[in-house]
Amino acid sequence: MAHLHLHLLSDSTGETLEMIAKAALAQFASVEVERHFWPMVRSQQHLDRIMGTITRYPGLVLYTLVNDTIRDNLEAACAEAGLPTVSALDAVTDPLARLLNQDKMHRPGRQHVLDDAYFDRVEAIQFTIAHDDGLLWEEWEDAEIVLAGVSRSSKTPTSIYLANRGYRVANMPIVVESPPPPALFNLRHPLIVGLTTSPDRLIQVRRNRLLSLNQSPQTDYVDKERVEREVRYARRLFADNGWAVIDVTRRSIEETAAAVINLYNERQARLVNDPDAVGGIKPI
Template sequence: MTLGTAMSDLQRFHLHLVSDSTGETLEAMAKAALVQFENVRAEKHMWPMVRTPRQMERIMEFVEDRPGLVMYTLVNEDIRRELTRRCAALNIPHVSVLDPVIESLGQFLGARSRGLPGRQHEMDRHYFDRIDALHFTMAHDDGQLATGLMSADIILVGVSRTSKTPTSIYLANKGFKTANVPFVPNAPLPPELEGPLDALVVGLTASPDRLVQVRTNRLRTIKEAPSTSYVDMQAIKEEVLACRRLCSAHQWPVIDVTRRSIEETAAAVLRLHSAREAGLSDGGK
């Protein structure tokens, strides 16, 4: 198959994401669903913070010009009614992605939902906990602040270029105070890591082949010559082995991030954290 044929086989369509809040939940659900289909490309149109029927009218005028699938998270009945009425008139498919979840919860709890738009983004205690976690994580990024680790929920220890920083920020956005400490051969770790900690400590490693590739690209980006031990295959093999030995000596679980996205690595860390909180054993593999 030629490239031209492959491109012609690509199915394109308009995807309208309508939300009465920021649209983050809706976009994440759409993304998770789209990856299940090959040769499909959605032209996404985001419509966040839709709070009035008049806003919906204007959106539907746009949808009429670019028909496709409409996915929405709307709790206000008047706005939902306007959307479903117009979609039905235009014969445009539409789906409320949270309805099955809310209905199931309602049946399980024997209660009705409150129907408040953007409830998950209110500036409540959990919101400020997330802000505190982000401040803590940024202050303890890449070993910048060696003290204060006793206050961490999670500590990531890993060799260079194992995505410690983005993983830490992702975890912080979930409300976990996360510090990350670089493993440098023959360099001492912060003293607090040598004693008992309430935090979950997790080691991050990757295959030497992958590390050589990522580190070489990094040096090219900053216009440095890739002729140091930083990208030497044998040196990296020894570095990874030393890191694994350190984690084994401290009985820290290790996660290989070679084929994991940031989200997958964070999910593995959170699984370890939940297992630890529940008193269960989980090797993190």
């Protein structure tokens, strides 16, 4: 197995840099990566301290630095040490600068500025947390997206991920013995999406959950026949109401959220031309 020291330098929180590194590393198998994370690098003194570690553990240096002096000094020091450097955003910002005929603003962390979008995202997170697991169903009309699914079908983590993208989300557990509140069937504003999964995968997830809580896995919660009945009931409910359906069996939370966003955008585009077009979305 290959071993890599990956140095991530950012003049802000480093969130963007970490996502880029994660996406790139996903393309390679059998690699043991040791990350060295350096956020808020905004002075030469800070860079000098970091270079000691970088040269001690040589590897790839990935950075997002807008200060030209610090960038130049980092590249010069790495070149002297024979280490490769990559500016993670230049491949996008340089063509943009040429197309827009504008100079880059050289302002660190500008994507995290406290603008209206930031406060909208905070409001979305607060709404989503307050409307988790069927809570405050009488306010679901204020949601943009409502997720429904049986227990452990990734409703809550998908909701939180979507909230971090700025969507107000509520989620509702589907339980055979306890039908959803009637309000769910009369919603007009939110997109309702049913999350389904294979019974075998659901049993595995539930059993792992019980074990993590030091509880016995020998319960109806993981009984194969019961779980299959739950999944059939949920799928029939989704189909009878014409709700969009996403199978999360082999999807990560990010992939599920991306599919939900695509459905939401498609629906919004249809509503521009036809305000009554709220259904008609095929399962994914």
